Amino acid sequence: MNEKGNFAAVRKDIAKLLHQPEYDDGSAGPVLVRLAWHSSGTYDAATDTGGSNGAGMRYEHEGGDPANAGLQHARVFLEPVKAAHPWITYADLWTLAGVVAIKEMGGPSIPWQGGRTDFVDDSKLPPHGRLPDGAKGSDHLRWIFYRMGFNDQEIVALSGAHSLGRCHSDRSGFEGAWVNNPTRFSNQYFRLLLSLQWKKKTLKNGVEQFVNYDEDSETELMMLPTDIALTQDREFKPWVELYARDKDRFFDDFSKVFAKLVELGIQRDENGVATNTDNENGGYHA
Ligand code: DDH
Structure with a gap:
């Protein structure tokens, strides 16, 4: 077959x-x-x-x-x-x-x-x-994501992917996970952004990130400066609040x-067939 x-x-x-x-x-x-x-x-x-x-x-x-x-x-x-x-x-x-x-x-x-x-x-x-550079703020987020054609709501929705995975000091220099269960897709990232207290911490390598303030919790969770920026910006914050309280809305918006x-950059004809898949002006096939 x-x-x-x-x-x-x-x-x-x-x-x-x-x-x-x-x-x-x-x-x-x-x-x-x-x-x-x-x-x-x-x-x-x-x-x-x-x-x-x-x-x-x-x-x-x-x-x-x-x-x-x-x-x-x-x-x-x-x-x-x-x-x-x-x-x-x-x-x-x-x-x-x-x-x-x-x-x-x-x-x-x-x-x-x-x-x-x-x-x-x-x-x-x-x-x-x-x-994007995680050490920066809202202006940088807009500079990066407007260039691709995204708006403020879409920037916040996309950022919810940080309910997954972790930072590695040998990759980005940042360290740790955003949520306790980082292999489960959820709106937990938004909930924790709002519910925990975040304080700045300088890692041994000199990189600054935010960690949760709660001394009782067993694992230290983290946020990048760009994550915290979403809660400090007047246009971004209402979307953080919406996605924290409405998981279904977050899932729908994230999917879209x-x-x-x-x-991005894929052109298709009316049947959905990609049309910019070849180029006669140089370039190479792997
Ligand atoms: Fe992210 N991200 N990301 N991110 N990201 C990192 C890890 C993961 C930024 C910085 C980092 C998105 C947006 C942003 C995922 C998905 C998405 C790490 C840690 C940094 C730093 C890398 C490492 O050390 O291994 C910044 C800054 C932004 C932003 O400005 C908005 C978006 C839009 C997505 C997406 O998928 C839609 C995921 C998943 C990870 C976890 C990777 C892993 O290995 O675990």
């Missing part, structure tokens, strides 16, 4: 590899979500550069961006899936893996379509610095905005 285009089979294989008892909190899920986000989040709407097409993180120019430190773990987890389904492009595989991981970790279903190309167009390579994220 010709397996080409059988995304259901790929989804099954991704779901099977999520359980990784030796890795982090026992799941490959969070780092796969970050891979999908970082492969898409380099997009610049004004110049139509960056985005998931091309799977540029395979190469030093994009893979070597310090913002992408640690994502090789995610790519290695997915290699057996690529080997079993060689017809799928890396660009499709990485974005689909994020979508599958979110669902498997208890999150919403997210609409996803294939058709991304692994064709690397040198004229569309994103420069370093397109991804993550679907938009992984489509």
Whole structure:
């Protein structure tokens, strides 16, 4: 049987590899979500550069961006899936893996379509610095996310992905998880942003982050300066409050905005078929 285009089979294989008892909190899920986000989040709407097409993180120019430190773990987890389904492009595989991981970790279903190309167009390579810097504030968040075409509500909804996973001092320099159960997709990130008291802490490496004030709790939770900025900004804060009290609304909005994220830079015809998947003006196939 010709397996080409059988995304259901790929989804099954991704779901099977999520359980990784030796890795982090026992799941490959969070780092796969970050891979999908970082492969898409380099997009610049004004110049139509960056985005998931091309799977540029395979190469030093994009893979070597310090913002992408640690994502090789995610790519290695997915290699057996690529080997079993060689017809799928890396660009499709990485974005689909994020979508599958979110669902498997208890999150919403997210609409996803294939058709991304692994064709690397040198004229569309994103420069370093397109991804957000956790040490900064609201102005920086708007600068980064407006460039992709997102609004304030979408910025807050996307940030709710920090209910997953953790920071690693050897990757970003920050350390720790945002929530107690970081392999379960939830609105806990928003709830904790509002319910705990956060104080600034300088780590041994000199990096500043926020940690919860509650001395009784067994584990120390963390927030990035960019996370705390959402509660200090007049436009962002009402969305934090809404998502903290209305989990269903958060799931709906997150599903829509993550679907938009992984489509950045992908052009489709009226049948949904991707049309910018080839380029005669230079570039190379992996
Ligand atoms: Fe994030 N993120 N992220 N993030 N992110 C980190 C980890 C994870 C920022 C910084 C960091 C999004 C937005 C932002 C995930 C998903 C998403 C880490 C830690 C830093 C730092 C990396 C490490 O040390 O391993 C900043 C800043 C922003 C922002 O400005 C809004 C978005 C939009 C998403 C998304 O998926 C929609 C996930 C998942 C992780 C956990 C990764 C892991 O390995 O665990």
